[in-house]
Amino acid sequence: MKANRRTVIQTSGAMATLVALGIVTAQQAHAASRPGFEARSLQDALRAVGGTPATTDQIRIVSPDIAENGAVVPVGVSSTLPNTTEFFILVEKNPVPLAAAFTIPRGTEPDVQTRVRMGESSNIVAVARSDGRLFSAVKETKVTLGGCGG
CATH class of the missing domain: 4.10.910 (30s ribosomal protein s13; domain 2)
Structure with a gap:
């Protein structure tokens, strides 16, 4: 634009x-x-937040396995990575994949909760920036009633 x-x-x-x-x-x-909220694909959103992250088991995503209503899906993300400064929550199949971005102040526990909209069953991708590098984890959430226009 x-x-x-x-x-x-x-x-x-x-x-x-x-x-x-x-x-x-x-x-x-x-x-x-913030950059990334205008991206229309998962790859574009990842590029906007800093590139392709490495997969790790030190990021935990808490979301329902099956969400009854895609309009309000609770999602929590926490990290045991040292010096975590940012979290990005992306929903792979949404029209705008970047759903949330958080700045984690120094000395704060890297743990956030929010609610996101999901138009259909999809992977939720949590990306954390730690020591200037990006790391990610993925969790699938199935949606029974659409939230993005459905």
Whole structure:
């Protein structure tokens, strides 16, 4: 997407208004500008967050094996990797695979929980950045009722 000056000013003004009214927090406004949320494939999203991660068993994904409603699928990610600074949660078959991105402050336990939308049964990919390198784990979750437009 190519942004021109007018679009940038309109978007910035709209976000500033939402933050001022308390509808959106400053952190949510910042997340809207993070790379990867515009990617339309898993490979593009992984490239946007830093490349292809190495698989590890030191990342744990907690999600239901079968989710009754794809509109609200609880997902938790934790890591025993040293110096974990970021988590990315991707849903492989979603129209926009990058579902969430978290910055882990220094001295904080790398453990996050959120809810994601899943349009269909898919792999959930958790990516962690540790010491500047990317690591990942994958867990399949089946969806009985679609959440992304279904």
